[in-house]
Each structure stands twice: as structure tokens, then as C-alpha cells.
Amino acid sequence: MQEQLKLDNQLCFRLYTAARLITQAYHPLLSGIGLTYPQYLVMMVLWEQDAQPVNDIAKKLYLETNTVTPLLKRMEAEGFISRSKGKADARQVIVKLTPKGRKLESQASCIPFQLGQAVACRSITPETAPGLYEMLDDLIHTLSSAGR
Amino acid sequence: MQEQLKLDNQLCFRLYTAARLITQAYHPLLSGIGLTYPQYLVMMVLWEQDAQPVNDIAKKLYLETNTVTPLLKRMEAEGFISRSKGKADARQVIVKLTPKGRKLESQASCIPFQLGQAVACRSITPETAPGLYEMLDDLIHTLSSAGR
DNA sequence: TATCTTTGTATCGCGAACGATATAAATAAA
DNA sequence: TTTATTTATATCGTTCGCGATACAAAGATA
Structure with missing residues (x-):
């Protein structure tokens, strides 16, 4: 058996596992305020700077818009954020915190x-x-x- | 703004991102042999030791059976593994490499x-x-x- | 033996991730 | 000003990942 093909010798498996387990550790804390971990990441981006286009959020999280868009829609449905057409550029969708979303920062x-x-x-x-x-x-x- | 609530100060976000990006780096290599990254992990477990019950595989990958079972079914459908009832314990499902699955090791x-x-x-x-x-x-x- | 508990696996539902593709607005080129 | 290209989002389909739950086999207890 190839030594390199052993699980124990692989960086990626460690990262994959550590990321999953630490995300699981967040779960009980986040479910208390109604967020999933990826949603919590979006909130942190917005708490740091409100009113950003989808693309800016996606870039900061190293994610694609096809991941972020549905995420944002769920967060909008929960009332944490609002999504509105950009005025300068009508292609952009500007994401803003709602009062509910802003209030969450102190709870988090x-x-x-x-x-x-x-x-x-x-x-x-x-x-x-x-x-x-x-x-x-x-x-x-x-x-x-x-x-x- | 709370310094602790910044993305840049968080270990989990780094792990989460690093794990995703490195898994993406695997993608072109793995798609060539018809595997996803989690499927590749299962194959490594089986290449190291063939014929294991579902639970042993799940434990080695720090995953639950409700994640592993559908994964194994897809791999069975692709012809990489077989799943058969355990003889000693009828609750167990023993996962074995098929010749196709065994052959994949050298390609990987x-x-x-x-x-x-x-x-x-x-x-x-x-x-x-x-x-x-x-x-x-x-x-x-x-x-x-x-x-x- | 009958009943209770544990164990091994599976089903269900939902929220990500992401490759591939589509659409409309903005910009550049002809 | 048409036409072509780029840019910003979104849609679709598939595969995870996992909490909650179901179910049957095995083991323990009465």
C-alpha cells in the first residue's frame, strides 16, 4: 500500500475534518440566535461594513455567487438582511442589515x-x-x- | 465593532476556507478517475484495509452513518464497492472493494x-x-x- | 421466554457548496 | 448606433453534512 495514500499522511483530510468539527462546535451557540455557520460568516462581513454588493461578500468569504445568493435569500426570509437593486449599477444587489440583523451583533x-x-x-x-x-x-x- | 467578531481573527473561518479550496484543488484530479473528494476518502480507507463495516469507515472519517450510507450507495452504483450483510452480525453492512475499485489505487x-x-x-x-x-x-x- | 436496552444502519428534510449555464445591465468595439 | 464582450447575479442539478428519527438485530434483564 502506498504510504502517500494513507489518510494519516494527508493535510487536506485534517483540514476537512477540523473545519467540520469546529463548525459543529459553533452549532449550539449559533442555533440560539437563529443562524447557521455560513450565515454567521455573512453577518460578520456585514457587521464589519454594512451595505455591500453580493460580489463583495462572496469575495471576502472566498465563495461563488451561486452559493451566496441562496444563502442571502434564506437570510432575507429570516429578516436579518434586506436585498435591493443598486442605484449606480442596476446589476448589483446591495445587501443591508435590518434592525434585527444589527441587533444580533451584541448577542453574538x-x-x-x-x-x-x-x-x-x-x-x-x-x-x-x-x-x-x-x-x-x-x-x-x-x-x-x-x-x- | 467587536474585534473578536472580525473574520480575520477567526481560526474556524481559515479552516473552513482552506478545506474548501484544497478540496477544489483535488477536483480536476479526482474527476479524472470518477471520484468526489469524500468518495476518495472512503477509497483510501478501503485501500488501507478492505472489507469493513459502515461504522468503522464512518469512525475513521469522523462522519456519521447518515452521511456515509448515501455516499456508499453512490459508490456502489458506480461499481467501486460492494455492500453485503455481515455474517457474524446481521446488522452490519460490510463494504468491500470491487476489482474496479481495487484497480483505482494505482491510478490514484x-x-x-x-x-x-x-x-x-x-x-x-x-x-x-x-x-x-x-x-x-x-x-x-x-x-x-x-x-x- | 418475554421484555428492555443498546447497537448498526438507514430514511427524511434542509442548508450549504459548486460546476455548468442563463440572463440582464454595463462597457467596449466596430 | 449596432454589435460584441464583460460583469453581476441568478437558476439548475448533484453531492455532501448533519440533526432528528426510524427500525431491525443483538445483547441484557427480568
Whole structure:
């Protein structure tokens, strides 16, 4: 059996698994405020800057519009955001927070801390985390620029 | 705006994005042999050890059977595996490689190398990778044991 | 033996992801 | 000003991923 074809030797499987498990850890916290994890990501983008076209949101999340559009529609149906035609460019759809969506920020403010507890482990520390972030950022940059 | 609620400060978003992008990098390589990435993971489990019950495969991939069962059915329909009732325990479904599935291993053997090229970046090197693996393994272990 | 509990797998429903494709508005070229 | 091209979103179909739930076989208990 090829050593390289073992699960234990693969970076992607680790990332795939870690991403799924940490998203699962978010679930009980997010369901309390009525959001899924991808929806929470969109909210963070909008809390940081309100009133953005779909494309800007998609780019910040490294997602395609065919993923983001249905996501936004569900969030609109839930009353967290509004979607309206752009005035300068009629092709654009501008996404804005509703009062309900804006109010959610304070309710979500404790989530990063709560999650920090769940994720706390021996090898990820204030000393090692920056190195981990750098590696992941580098990987993301390499893969996202290679894709075009 | 809360600093903790920024996308840039979050481990989960990095993992989520990195996992998606690296899975996308696999796509052109895997579609050539007719597999999706999760199906490729199942094949690796079976190449390492043939004839396993559904539950063993699910555990090794940190997935639930309600994800794995439909996955296996699609793979059975494609002719890569067979599913048969266990003899010792009639509840179990034993998953085996078909000749077609076994033959795929040699065709897949170049994939890890090809992907290594795509993933190659400054900060992930033979020196830093073991540390990265350790952090991810630790995180996976922490999250998977906390979940029960 | 009859009943209760656990275990292994499967079904259902919904929300992502994403490749492929479509559509309309904006821009460029002829 | 037509015509062609690019850009911003959206639609469609398929495959995950997973919470909730169902069901039958196996094991434990009464």
C-alpha cells in the first residue's frame, strides 16, 4: 500500500475534518440566535461594513455567487438582511442589515469567547496560534490565486 | 465593532476556507478517475484495509452513518464497492472493494504528489508541516472527544 | 421466554457548496 | 448606433453534512 495514500499522511483530510468539527462546535451557540455557520460568516462581513454588493461578500468569504445568493435569500426570509437593486449599477444587489440583523451583533459578541473554550488544546496556544494562522493564510492565498 | 467578531481573527473561518479550496484543488484530479473528494476518502480507507463495516469507515472519517450510507450507495452504483450483510452480525453492512475499485489505487497513486505541487507555499515546509499536523490533530482530538 | 436496552444502519428534510449555464445591465468595439 | 464582450447575479442539478428519527438485530434483564 502506498504510504502517500494513507489518510494519516494527508493535510487536506485534517483540514476537512477540523473545519467540520469546529463548525459543529459553533452549532449550539449559533442555533440560539437563529443562524447557521455560513450565515454567521455573512453577518460578520456585514457587521464589519454594512451595505455591500453580493460580489463583495462572496469575495471576502472566498465563495461563488451561486452559493451566496441562496444563502442571502434564506437570510432575507429570516429578516436579518434586506436585498435591493443598486442605484449606480442596476446589476448589483446591495445587501443591508435590518434592525434585527444589527441587533444580533451584541448577542453574538460572546460567541468567539465561548468557542475559544471549546477549541482550547495543548498545542494551539497564544505562542503557536500566529504560526498556524500564517500557514493557513499562506495556503488560502496560494490556492485562491492558483485557481485563476 | 467587536474585534473578536472580525473574520480575520477567526481560526474556524481559515479552516473552513482552506478545506474548501484544497478540496477544489483535488477536483480536476479526482474527476479524472470518477471520484468526489469524500468518495476518495472512503477509497483510501478501503485501500488501507478492505472489507469493513459502515461504522468503522464512518469512525475513521469522523462522519456519521447518515452521511456515509448515501455516499456508499453512490459508490456502489458506480461499481467501486460492494455492500453485503455481515455474517457474524446481521446488522452490519460490510463494504468491500470491487476489482474496479481495487484497480483505482494505482491510478490514484500520483494524486498526492500532484496535489503537493498545488499546495506548496512558503510557510508550509518539511520543517513546519509536522507542527501544523500536530496542531490540527490535537484540535480534531479535542473537538471529537468533547462532542460526547 | 418475554421484555428492555443498546447497537448498526438507514430514511427524511434542509442548508450549504459548486460546476455548468442563463440572463440582464454595463462597457467596449466596430 | 449596432454589435460584441464583460460583469453581476441568478437558476439548475448533484453531492455532501448533519440533526432528528426510524427500525431491525443483538445483547441484557427480568
